[in-house]
Amino acid sequence: MSAEDRREEDSGIESRRFGTARGFVRAELIWPVIAVAILSLAVVVLTRMSGEVSIADVENALLNTPPSAIGVAIALTVIGFMGMAIYDVVGCQSVAPGKVPPRLAAFAGMTGYALSNALGFHVLVGGPVRYRIYASVGLDAADVGRIVGIAFGALWLGFAALLGLVLVFDPSGLPALQLVAPSADRIIGGIILVALAGFVVWVWRAKHKLAFGRWQIPLPGGPVTLLLLFVGVLDIAAAAGVLYVLLPADLSPGFAPFLALFTLALIAGSASHIPGGLGVVEATLLIGLGAAGRPDAIAALLLFRIIYYILPLGVAAIGLAAFESRRFHGPIVKGAQSAARTFRPFIARTLAGLVFAGGVILLLSGNLPKDEGRIDVLSDFVPIPFAQTSHLLASLIGLFLLIIARGLLNRMALARIVAIVLLIAAASFSLIKALDWEEAALLYATAVALFLAKDAFYRQGDWAGFRPGPRWLTLVLVTVISLSALGFFAFRTTEYQNDLWWDFTWNGDAPRFLRATLAIAAATAFVGIDTLMNRPVQARIGRVEIPDAVRTLLRDCPFTQPNIALLGDKRFMIAEDESAFLMYGISGRSWIVMGDPVGKPESGADLVWRFAEMADRAGARAVFYAVSPENLPLYLDLGLAILKTGEVARVDLETFTLSGKAKQNLRTALSRSEREGLVFEVVPASDVPPLLPELRSVSDAWLDMKKGQEKGFSLGRFDDAYMSNFDTAVMRLEGEILAFANLWRGAEKNELAIDLMRYRPDVSKVLMDALFAKLLVYGQTEGYKWFSLGAAPLAGLADHPLASTWNRVGTFIYRRGDEFYNFEGLRAYKQKFTPVWTPVYLAAPGGLELPRALLDVASLISGGRFGVFKRSILPSRPALDPRRKTRPLASGPVAPAPLQV
Numbered sequence: 001m002s003a004e005d006r007r008e009e010d011s012g013i014e015s016r017r018f019g020t021a022r023g024f025v026r027a028e029l030i031w032p033v034i035a036v037a038i039l040s041l042a043v044v045v046l047t048r049m050s051g052e053v054s055i056a057d058v059e060n061a062l063l064n065t066p067p068s069a070i071g072v073a074i075a076l077t078v079i080g081f082m083g084m085a086i087y088d089v090v091g092c093q094s095v096a097p098g099k100v101p102p103r104l105a106a107f108a109g110m111t112g113y114a115l116s117n118a119l120g121f122h123v124l125v126g127g128p129v130r131y132r133i134y135a136s137v138g139l140d141a142a143d144v145g146r147i148v149g150i151a152f153g154a155l156w157l158g159f160a161a162l163l164g165l166v167l168v169f170d171p172s173g174l175p176a177l178q179l180v181a182p183s184a185d186r187i188i189g190g191i192i193l194v195a196l197a198g199f200v201v202w203v204w205r206a207k208h209k210l211a212f213g214r215w216q217i218p219l220p221g222g223p224v225t226l227l228l229l230f231v232g233v234l235d236i237a238a239a240a241g242v243l244y245v246l247l248p249a250d251l252s253p254g255f256a257p258f259l260a261l262f263t264l265a266l267i268a269g270s271a272s273h274i275p276g277g278l279g280v281v282e283a284t285l286l287i288g289l290g291a292a293g294r295p296d297a298i299a300a301l302l303l304f305r306i307i308y309y310i311l312p313l314g315v316a317a318i319g320l321a322a323f324e325s326r327r328f329h330g331p332i333v334k335g336a337q338s339a340a341r342t343f344r345p346f347i348a349r350t351l352a353g354l355v356f357a358g359g360v361i362l363l364l365s366g367n368l369p370k371d372e373g374r375i376d377v378l379s380d381f382v383p384i385p386f387a388q389t390s391h392l393l394a395s396l397i398g399l400f401l402l403i404i405a406r407g408l409l410n411r412m413a414l415a416r417i418v419a420i421v422l423l424i425a426a427a428s429f430s431l432i433k434a435l436d437w438e439e440a441a442l443l444y445a446t447a448v449a450l451f452l453a454k455d456a457f458y459r460q461g462d463w464a465g466f467r468p469g470p471r472w473l474t475l476v477l478v479t480v481i482s483l484s485a486l487g488f489f490a491f492r493t494t495e496y497q498n499d500l501w502w503d504f505t506w507n508g509d510a511p512r513f514l515r516a517t518l519a520i521a522a523a524t525a526f527v528g529i530d531t532l533m534n535r536p537v538q539a540r541i542g543r544v545e546i547p548d549a550v551r552t553l554l555r556d557c558p559f560t561q562p563n564i565a566l567l568g569d570k571r572f573m574i575a576e577d578e579s580a581f582l583m584y585g586i587s588g589r590s591w592i593v594m595g596d597p598v599g600k601p602e603s604g605a606d607l608v609w610r611f612a613e614m615a616d617r618a619g620a621r622a623v624f625y626a627v628s629p630e631n632l633p634l635y636l637d638l639g640l641a642i643l644k645t646g647e648v649a650r651v652d653l654e655t656f657t658l659s660g661k662a663k664q665n666l667r668t669a670l671s672r673s674e675r676e677g678l679v680f681e682v683v684p685a686s687d688v689p690p691l692l693p694e695l696r697s698v699s700d701a702w703l704d705m706k707k708g709q710e711k712g713f714s715l716g717r718f719d720d721a722y723m724s725n726f727d728t729a730v731m732r733l734e735g736e737i738l739a740f741a742n743l744w745r746g747a748e749k750n751e752l753a754i755d756l757m758r759y760r761p762d763v764s765k766v767l768m769d770a771l772f773a774k775l776l777v778y779g780q781t782e783g784y785k786w787f788s789l790g791a792a793p794l795a796g797l798a799d800h801p802l803a804s805t806w807n808r809v810g811t812f813i814y815r816r817g818d819e820f821y822n823f824e825g826l827r828a829y830k831q832k833f834t835p836v837w838t839p840v841y842l843a844a845p846g847g848l849e850l851p852r853a854l855l856d857v858a859s860l861i862s863g864g865r866f867g868v869f870k871r872s873i874l875p876s877r878p879a880l881d882p883r884r885k886t887r888p889l890a891s892g893p894v895a896p897a898p899l900q901v
Contacts, residue, residue: 055490061299069245073307076241081312083235084151085109088130090228091150094220095143100134107319108133109151114316131847133323141847150220157196157225158232159263164192165233166260200225236263242308243285246300251289261288321346347456352408354446355401355419360479362398362426365439366391366516367487369509374435387433388512394429395516397422399523402476403468408450408457410619416450416457423447459619473531480524487513543568543721549578553599558750560788561626562598566725569712570594573611575603582607585713590844590856591615592623594714596631605634612638623853624843626714626791632841641846643854647827649789649835650751653780656787658773662834669769676764679732680774682743688728692720694737695728702758713860716742716755726755729778731771738763739771744788752779753788772833789835792827 088109092100112130131144139147167189204222220228240262244255265284282301289297378387401422407415427443430436450457468476491510550565550572562583565572570583580599585592593611597604608624615622624635625645632642658667683691699718703709710717723742731739739759745752754775759767779787844853 057295058299058302061296062302064296065246065299065303070303070307072245073242073303074311076238076245077308077312080235080238080242080308081110081113083231083238084113086231087151087154087228088112088147090154090220090224091147092134094150094224095146096139099139100137104133104137107323110312111316111320112148114312115320129320135847141850154228154232155235156232157229158234158236159267160192161196161229161233162236162259162263164189164196166256166263168193169256196229200229236266239266239308243300243304246303246307247289248294248296248300251294251297261285264288347453348411349409351446351450351453351456352405354449355408355423356405358423358426358443358446359398359401359405360483361439361442362394362401362430363480363483363520364486365430365434365436366395366398367483367513368490370434378432378435382432390429390433391512392516392519394426394433395520396523397426397429399476399480399520399527401426402479403472403527406468406472411457411459412619413457413459416454420447420450423450459617468527468531470531473528477524477528480520484517484520487517544570544572547572547574547581549574550581550583552578553581556747557598558746558748560744560746560751560753561595563726563744563755564594564714564716565598567712567716567719567722573607573614575599575607577603580604580607582611584611585860586620587856587860588852589620590623590853590860591618591620592625592713592853592857592860595626596624596628608634608638621845621849621853623845623857625857626840627843629839629841632843635843638843639845640843641850643842643844643850644839645842646791646793647837647839648791649827649830649833649837651776651787651789651833651835653752653776653784653787656776656780658777662832665832666769666773669766670773672766673731673764673770676766677733678738678764678767678770680771680778681730681732682778683728683730685725685727688726689720689724691728691730691737692723695723695730695740696720698737698740698760699756699758701760705761711861715861718756718758723756729754729771729775731759731767731774733763739767741771741775743775746784746786749782749784751786751788752782752784753790776833789830789833791840792830792837 085106086109089102089105092102092105108130111133115129130148131139131141134144134147168186169189200222203219203225207219207221219225237259240255240259243262244258262285265281265288285301286297401419404415404419404422408419423443424447427440427447430440430443491513546566546568554562554565565581565583570585572581572583574581580597580601580603582597582604583594585594591611591614593608597607612622622638622640624640627635635642657663658670688695696718716722726742726744728740728742730737739757741754741757743752744755752775757768757771759771764770776787842854842857844850
């Protein structure tokens, strides 16, 4: 393959990579649209099928439901959730045998399913809840993912087994399911059962694992798989039984065909990702049962929602609250202040939920008929325009409370103030519009609770800080659509005409509802457009002026890496007595410190704590990148997770020598460079500015060869002001500079290091080896103790089955990631100088925050999210230098140049 073809292929790979990244962004925005579309379709179906059903008919049907049926439904709900608990118990025994008590696993299973069933987004809701519980006994995110995988696999095994059994033994009974002949039903059911039997035999004969790359899920053995099959069937059958016993007798088609219909309804609801499959499950069941216009059927579906979804959700919430309070009971007894800090996040979440519930109540109240007795009383002393306007404003405030709840969830002080104002105003409007004193009392109480909980909302932020993202916007849309559909159902018997829009009377409930719905739709559309068009963009800072205190501390620092502060792309936090500083950048929601604090250790430790507090107040996560082993206790005290990110190579100049077999290549490079006329020189910083144009020409040629771009934050880049701070080592040929490296010098001649090392390609094959050898000899002659070769990313990570998930993933990238970066080649090149390797670490919040922090660090270094995917390529063979128009000066193998790290 020619060089041109290879470049085209690389360009194609890169284009596909960017296309994939853009695809992820589009997918994040597409799935909420799909969910809303499915819900809208279900709402249309339900509206058309409700016929002339009134709320009074549904209420009568609810009151006439036999208490025995409700008791049986509750008992079946308990049985179903016991089955869900067994999923997690078996999963824990398969993934982490002996680590999780069965009682805790059962609690995690029931709680996770209760929340995810009611709220939807099974992985996003059930997964984090399980992680929160299992983390208390030491399981990591990967283990929890495997447990969730086994649980969901068992559930779908139950779906398949039930469908197969129903098709084989009773394929008739429901007209909606008679899509093919009964014989074809039995054949399909038989195929499903045979496939399940084959799967059981397969796992019975030997232990197997389901692999996704290096991530594996251990499959349970044959006996356990049979148990999971039975439990899955029992779980789904119990859920179906809850609704079956509540349905009117004349709608019951027989339990077997009803099971098939119920299974299809659950699958449709799960696929929609709508919380609890709300609307989708009901529409599917009403169509399948042929129950259009039946108030008793609608009453049965409402009771089913309450018993199977709402009741377990309440129990799970109480259980989860008790679990959290038990976990944090120790700090409580140490003092009131410690208790307040411990429960502050819980208080914020609770109040955010109450505010969201207040918004739902306001929207629901605005969509239902008013009490005529209260309206008669109100009409004696409140003008109609006041009442009509209050109704409209109360509904709009309900929408805004749904949005503000996200800011409260993030503990923003501004969101608390806005919520208090809106709650007080909404409570007043509730009294004026219809004397809803119960509603007003709840809103006033929530406002008082927010007022008293000032300490729980301490983070800075503005509208952009709690603008709803795609997921929160979807939740708001689903809530608004559902409540609006309920309003249309409540006023189903109203004849909608144009005159209704202008009907301003005390008894005009339907016109008020229509006007409020139009206003809410317009406001929701505005918020949605604002969210999609004004996605948060990280503000870029210009060049930062370097404070004199930073320059002074750098001159006194024995280590060289802190010199990256002079790049001018980072912010600084300096101790009050100017005895220490730290430097940081911002990417996404991560505030990232580069390296350890510089200066006096005690002052540096105080800066770390102050920085973490400042990031927390801003609603950000504090991340510390490229920190040394000596300071790990400090970051552990902050409660951060520690990850090894690589190793730094440092040559001991006091023992370094060019003699010996291992240094033969360096000696050869030195002798060849002398024969070729290459001259080494160290240019003082004061003489560098006149050379900058020539140095930039060399740097541009190097970047063109690498097909890369300048980095930042932890890596130096060619910048005139930055380069003028340092001495620069150069290699010349007949006076022309062919290669250069700017030098970092540590105080007391403790350490010498190179930052940017760049060269003209295809001039001399010994150029870089000779420059390295000259620099080492120069540092030794100048009396330096160490020479730093920089870091080797992901080097030295443990590759062992018992190692952490990050170590295994990092090792896989290190060995297989040549598509993006030559990890192994870089370390191998530095190893030939026989350095001492020192580990470096990243300290960041653990759990699900960790991968986000890693992505933010990579984005900050690369200059953006897409910059992470840029490929760094080493030259594979010599070629003509386009600037010199000459052939290489020497023959022989090309020494791989060190990548900028």
